[in-house]
Amino acid sequence: MQDISFFKDIADNPEAYARKWKDETRGRIIGHFCSYTPIEIVIAAGALPFRVLSLRADSSRADAHLQSYCCNVVRSALHDALSGRLDFLDGAVFPHTCDSIQRLSDIWRINNLQRFHADVILPVKLNSDSAREYLVEVLARFRNDLERGLGVEITADKLREAIDICNRNRKSLGKLYRTMQNHPKRLRASELYQINRAAMVMDGRRLADKLDELVSRLESVDDDDDFSGKRIILSGGVCHVPDISRIIEKLGAAVVWDDFCTGARYFQGFIDEKAEPIEAIARRYFDRIVCPAKHASLSSRGDYLVEAVKYTRAHGIVFVLQKFCDPHAFDYPYLRERLVEIGIPSILIEIESQQAGSGQLETRIEAFLEIL
Amino acid sequence: MDLFGTEKDPERVKRAIKCDQRMREIMAAYYLEAKAPKAQHGKKIAWITSGGPVEPLIMMDIIPVYPENYGAMIGASKMGGDLCEKAEAMGYARDLCAYARSDIASSRVNGGPIGGLPEPDMLICCNNICGTVMKWYEVQARYYDVPLFILDTPMCHTEYTPEMHRYMSRQIAEYVDFLERVSGKPADLERALQVGRLSLKAQRLWQEILDTNLHRPAPMTCFDAFFHMALIVTLRGSEIVVEYYQELLAELKERVAAGIAMVPNETYRLLWDNIPVWYRMRWLSDRFAAHGAALVADTYTSGWVSSMQYVNEDDPVGSLAESYARIFLNTGTDSMAENIVSMAKRYHADGLVIHSNRSCKPYSLGQYDIQRIVERKAAIPSIILEADMVDDRAFSESQIATRIDAFIEMLKERFAG
Ligand code: SF4
Ligand code: SF4
Numbered sequence: 001m002q003d004i005s006f007f008k009d010i011a012d013n014p015e016a017y018a019r020k021w022k023d024e025t026r027g028r029i030i031g032h033f034c035s036y037t038p039i040e041i042v043i044a045a046g047a048l049p050f051r052v053l054s055l056r057a058d059s060s061r062a063d064a065h066l067q068s069y070c071c072n073v074v075r076s077a078l079h080d081a082l083s084g085r086l087d088f089l090d091g092a093v094f095p096h097t098c099d100s101i102q103r104l105s106d107i108w109r110i111n112n113l114q115r116f117h118a119d120v121i122l123p124v125k126l127n128s129d130s131a132r133e134y135l136v137e138v139l140a141r142f143r144n145d146l147e148r149g150l151g152v153e154i155t156a157d158k159l160r161e162a163i164d165i166c167n168r169n170r171k172s173l174g175k176l177y178r179t180m181q182n183h184p185k186r187l188r189a190s191e192l193y194q195i196n197r198a199a200m201v202m203d204g205r206r207l208a209d210k211l212d213e214l215v216s217r218l219e220s221v222d223d224d225d226d227f228s229g230k231r232i233i234l235s236g237g238v239c240h241v242p243d244i245s246r247i248i249e250k251l252g253a254a255v256v257w258d259d260f261c262t263g264a265r266y267f268q269g270f271i272d273e274k275a276e277p278i279e280a281i282a283r284r285y286f287d288r289i290v291c292p293a294k295h296a297s298l299s300s301r302g303d304y305l306v307e308a309v310k311y312t313r314a315h316g317i318v319f320v321l322q323k324f325c326d327p328h329a330f331d332y333p334y335l336r337e338r339l340v341e342i343g344i345p346s347i348l349i350e351i352e353s354q355q356a357g358s359g360q361l362e363t364r365i366e367a368f369l370e371i372l
Numbered sequence: 373m374d375l376f377g378t379e380k381d382p383e384r385v386k387r388a389i390k391c392d393q394r395m396r397e398i399m400a401a402y403y404l405e406a407k408a409p410k411a412q413h414g415k416k417i418a419w420i421t422s423g424g425p426v427e428p429l430i431m432m433d434i435i436p437v438y439p440e441n442y443g444a445m446i447g448a449s450k451m452g453g454d455l456c457e458k459a460e461a462m463g464y465a466r467d468l469c470a471y472a473r474s475d476i477a478s479s480r481v482n483g484g485p486i487g488g489l490p491e492p493d494m495l496i497c498c499n500n501i502c503g504t505v506m507k508w509y510e511v512q513a514r515y516y517d518v519p520l521f522i523l524d525t526p527m528c529h530t531e532y533t534p535e536m537h538r539y540m541s542r543q544i545a546e547y548v549d550f551l552e553r554v555s556g557k558p559a560d561l562e563r564a565l566q567v568g569r570l571s572l573k574a575q576r577l578w579q580e581i582l583d584t585n586l587h588r589p590a591p592m593t594c595f596d597a598f599f600h601m602a603l604i605v606t607l608r609g610s611e612i613v614v615e616y617y618q619e620l621l622a623e624l625k626e627r628v629a630a631g632i633a634m635v636p637n638e639t640y641r642l643l644w645d646n647i648p649v650w651y652r653m654r655w656l657s658d659r660f661a662a663h664g665a666a667l668v669a670d671t672y673t674s675g676w677v678s679s680m681q682y683v684n685e686d687d688p689v690g691s692l693a694e695s696y697a698r699i700f701l702n703t704g705t706d707s708m709a710e711n712i713v714s715m716a717k718r719y720h721a722d723g724l725v726i727h728s729n730r731s732c733k734p735y736s737l738g739q740y741d742i743q744r745i746v747e748r749k750a751a752i753p754s755i756i757l758e759a760d761m762v763d764d765r766a767f768s769e770s771q772i773a774t775r776i777d778a779f780i781e782m783l784k785e786r787f788a789g
Contacts, residue, residue, distance in 0.1 A: 065740050067758075069467060069730050096527050099503045103737035105529060107704035110741055121526040123539070124499055124506060130542035131524065137535035293503055295522060298514050324467045326733065330507030333463035334514065350465075 004191050006210060010198035018050055018088050018192025021203060028150060031114070033077065033104070035261040035291065036095040036122055039138055040271065040281050043162035044154045045146045049066040051200035052077045053084065053238060053262065065107050071324040072352065073238055081113045091149060093142070096124075097293040098327050116130045116149040118142060126296050135282045143278065152155050159277035165204040166271065171266035172211035173199065175204045179218050181256045181312050184227045187218060189234075189245040189255030196263055227254060230372045233308055235259040236320035237291075237337065244320060244349065246354050247362050253369050256312040259305060260320075261291050292327035301331055302338040309344055315372040317346040318365070345371055387634060389596055389627075391619050398480040398612060399602055406435050406490045416493040416555050419512065419519045421505045422605055424498035424523060425547070425696050427571050428529050430609040431564045432551050437716035438606050439508075443471030445485045447650025455484060456763045470762035472508035479515065494518050494554045496547075500525035500702040502734045521550045525697045529704040532697060542694035561622055568688050571609040572680070577617035578604045579677045584624040585668045586719060589633030590641070591624045594670035595657040596634065598648045601673045608676075637666035643715055643743070645671045646727035646735050647761040648651050652769075659773060660725075663780040671712060678711070704743065705738035709745035716750035723783055724754035731760050753786070755779040 010017045018029055028047040032039070039049040054076035061082040062075040063335055091301050092114050094105035109117045120142050123131035143154050175194065179187045196216070230253035234244065238261055245255045258264050269288035272280040289304045290296045309317070317339055321328045332348065339346050347368040350360065405413055415435050419428060422440040446452050452474055457474035458481060460466055478484035495518060497509035506522060513520035525541055526536045548559050581600070584591050603613045627633075637658045642660070644667045649656060660667060679695040685730060700711055712724065724746055729736045743754050755775055760766035 008579070063534065066737055067728055067730075067739075070733065070737055097503075099734040100737060102527055102529075102734060103705060106738055107741055109529070110706050110745075119527070119529045121529075121536070123524050123526070124503070125522050125524045128546070130546065131540055133542075134526075134535055134539035136785075137538075141535065292507065295506055295510065298510055321465075323465075326468055326504055327507055328467055329465035330472075330504075330511060331463070334511065336463060363679065 002213070004194055005020065006258055007195045007198040010202060011194040014050070014053075014201040015085055015088070017198075017201060017282070018048070021048060022088050023219065025105070025203075029088055030116070030146075031086060031089040031092040032095070033073075033092075033101055034095045034097050035266045036097060036120075036294075038095075038120065038142060038281050039190050040159065040162040040166050040203075040277075041139065041143050041146060041154065042093070043165065044143075044158040045150055045152050046158075047090070047146075047320050048201075048203055050089065051262075052080065052092075053197070053200065054080050056080070056252075065111070066104075069099055071322045071323055071327075073322055074104045078104060078107065081108065081232075083113075089114055091118070093118045093120060094254065096122050097119045097291065098325070100326075114355060115277070118145045121200050122285070122294075123292055126290055126294050132282065132286060135285065136279055139278050139282055156277055159281075160273065162204070163271045163273060163280065164276055165208055167273065168208045169199065169204060170267040170270060172208070172215050175215050176218070177257070177264060177267075183223070184229075184231070184254030184256060186221055186223060188249055188363060189258070190249055193245060196266065200266065229253050230315045230369055231256045231313060233257045233259065233305075233312060233314045233317050234263070234320055235305060236323050237316055237325050238262045244318065244365070248369075249320070251362075251366055251369055253372075256314055259289075259308065265289060265291060292331045302335055306337055306338055306342055309339070309342065315346070316368065317344060318368070319346055319348045321348065323350050323352045387632065387636075389592060389600075389620070389623060391616070391623055392599070394616060394619065395600060395603070398616060402607065403486055406437055407486065417490050418494045418496050418510075419489070419492040419499060420496040421498050421509070423501040423696070423699055423701070424496050425544075425692055426606070427567045427609040427692070428551055428559070430498070430550055430607075430666075431560060431567045431650060432553065432555055432557060434494075434555060436606060437492065439475040439489065439512075440471050441602055441606055442478075442484070442489055443474055443762055444602075444648075444650050446474045447764075448653065449485045450764060451484055452653045452762035453764045456765070458483075466763075467730070469502070469504045469508070470760055472504055474762055476508070476511055476515075479512065485747070492516055492518055494550075495520045495620050496523070497521070498523040500640050500696055500699050502701070502732065503732075517611075519550070519554055521547060523547055523696070525702055529700055529788075532694065537693060539699050541689055544689050544692050565688060565771060568691075569608040569685075570611060570614055573684060573686070574604060574608045574613040574617060575677050575680050575694060577614065577621055577656055579674075579680070581617060581621050581624060582669065582674055582677075584621070584628055587628045587758060588641070588720070589635065589638035590633070590666045590668045591627035591632060592634045593657065593661075594644045594667040594673065594748075595648070595653050597670065597673040598653065601676065604676045633666070635661045635664060635666040637664045638666045639721055639787075640722045640780065641666055641668045641710060643667070643671075643719065643721045643724045643752070644727065645712060645724060645739065646729045647672055647732060647755075648775075649727060649759045649767065650761055651764045652759075652767060655769070659776050662778075663777075663779060665783075667725065668717050668721065671700065671708070671715070674715070703732055705741055706745065708738070709742040709749075711748045712742065716746065716752055719776070721752055721781065722748075722787075723752050724750075725779075726754055726756045727761075728756050728758050729761050730758075730766050731762065753782060 030047045032050045042049040059075035059079040062078040125131045269284040417435045426436045455474035455477040458477035482488040678700040679698045682694040683691045
């Protein structure tokens with residue numbers, strides 16, 4: 001167990017952090033929705049990229065715009081915007097991923113929820129030369145949009161600086177993941193969850209220092225926690241149900257990896273610091289494991305999960321899927337099948353809103369751990 | 373394909389469109405060829421999404437097969453609920469598009485109408501309609517172990533940018549390369565131009581067919597258009613579509629001249645938004661007709677001509693690139709609303725019927741905003757019907773009947789007042 005109260009405070013109330021940051025710096029804040037947001041460019045524009053990720057179960061304000069069969073990630077983001085919780089945002093950027101986010105962007109724009117609005121229409125295919133060339137042009141357009149929208153100049157130097165910060169943070173998060181994997185008692189997934197959540201809204205420079213501090217603190221710990229319990233991987237979209245890893249831990253098992261866009265997918269992939277910045281940012285999207293709304297190959301996500309199981313010596317997988325999330329729901333049967341082939345059991349937990357009934361959840365996870 | 377069943381009611385027989393029969397024959401012959409043993413026709417089969425460029429397939433003599441058209445058949449033959457359930461048993465969530473679910477299930481169990489689709493030699497997926505098709509085609513590409521080509525059409529929320537155009541144009545070339553490689557034949561440019569011309573001609577005819585409904589009373593309703601659209605979707609670019617649509621157009625013009633209406637005593641003219649409820653077409657059509665309400669136009673069947681304006685006959689590749697990227701579903705919610713607003717004016721519509729289709733998120737999310745925009749700009753009222761295009765478990769007849777009746781009641785008062 002570590003003292004991560006600094007991160008936890010931010011994770012518990014990211015909006016308060018953003019407001020405070022704004023008061024102190026007079027800087028601008030750009031909301032975004034996805035790990036495909038080129039936050040490096042936002043940082044280079046001098047703004048704070050703020051990942052909108054509601055933790056509230058209530059999304060009733062979205063009812064006037066979105067049907068009930070829209071995922072809660074999208075519904076609660078809109079709810080927050082409409083109810084003024086995101087009033088500190090100066091703009092929002094929507095990378096193109098799934099159909100629901102695509103329409104959220106339209107609704108956001110039509111209802112003038114922010115002055116600055118940008119769509120970053122990334123290619124869906126991340127495996128061809130033409131897509132790579134297109135992606136570079138899309139990112140260049142985003143850079144221009146931001147320059148015009150915020151009235152700033154985004155120089156190559158600023159881009160390099162932002163890349164440097166992001167790389168540093170990603171490297172540190174990678175180290176934390178490794179710690180969690182090798183010493184699950186030293187750093188727990190439920191703690192790392194709080195750190196990730198804070199990282200997605202924090203000022204990059206400040207984050208870099210804080211992460212460095214934590215990493216060195218962890219390195220100096222010299223416990224010999226040979227963990228002998230069951231090792232679990234979480235897989236899915238955005239997980240904002242910290243309960244799941246907490247329950248797993250409570251039951252004596254440990255989460256040793258995740259395949260979440262609010263988790264490992266967020267920090268994976270480095271940006272070449274020597275290459276032309278925009279091209280280097282583009283390249284990372286090609287190198288990184290894809291989210292299911294993108295296509296790299298027919299088997300890339302399956303291969304990745306199997307690889308992760310082997311690497312982390314996991315005993316089982318807990319799929320955590322948002323209800324109404326199409327991209328993930330389409331991949332699920334295939335991923336499960338790949339796990340069956342290597343004899344790894346899995347369980348599916350479907351989350352409708354953030355209020356997952358904990359009692360029932362615990363019973364199911366307990367039963368699952370027993371068969372491992 | 374038999375969407376309505378064979379007609380027996382004499383009053384309906386009188387009003388029915390006569391060339392329906394020919395259409396059934398064409399579709400039957402098309403599926404017969406596609407389903408015949410390979411040795412017989414010697415052609416490759418490509419499964420393709422409804423918004424995908426079919427012209428290059430026709431040019432290469434590859435038989436295009438449309439799982440979405442098949443999905444409509446599954447829905448119309450009321451096999452949707454059952455097949456969707458099978459997909460759910462395989463692990464596919466109930467919230468996924470029912471075209472995808474029922475197609476995936478039918479290929480595993482060889483079930484569904486006409487005993488399933490012929491197996492593909494390749495898959496062509498164009499994501500200009502949704503992100504779902506990419507996931508769905510990935511599933512099928514793994515299952516059939518055949519090559520998959522993804523034509524990645526960037527979403528045009530507010531604009532079609534030069535970089536999108538370059539990306540699209542390059543991909544059209546990649547598409548043709550892919551087809552040459554998979555079919556082992558070179559592309560024939562002469563043929564391509566000819567196919568392009570035929571496709572455009574078919575689209576113009578289709579537009580003219582839809583436009584016969586500008587006339588009051590309307591010679592057909594969107595329920596007829598849903599049926600007749602199968603050709604513009606599946607075979608545009610081939611001669612037979614042009615021939616058939618000429619015939620249909622002639623008949624519709626005759627109906628207009630003779631004053632034959634599809635809905636007796638046409639009183640209200642309505643628009644339809646979204647994909648039809650395939651398993652309840654007849655019921656819906658009757659329900660509206662009983663009130664003298666004719667659904668004179670819809671956003672779905674006109675979708676196949678929505679980007680005709682971007683075609684430049686001197687630039688075939690550029691035209692293909694632009695017109696496939698700019699179909700209505702690949703544009704912003706506001707431009708989808710504008711489309712309805714102008715449709716309301718053109719067809720002198722009195723109201724809008726919105727099908728909120730659980731299956732199709734890109735088409736349905738945003739409809740509440742569309743509703744407000746249309747009510748404001750076109751000054752017509754609207755209703756929302758919650759249903760699903762194929763999965764009949766999502767249909768509540770009594771609830772929908774009540775809503776329709778109340779809506780017409782409201783129109784009546786408006787008219788009186
Ligand atoms: S949870 Fe799924 S459907 Fe919802 S925004 Fe994320 S990817 Fe899209
Ligand atoms: S119905 Fe909608 S989600 Fe399904 S394939 Fe068609 S466009 Fe895509």
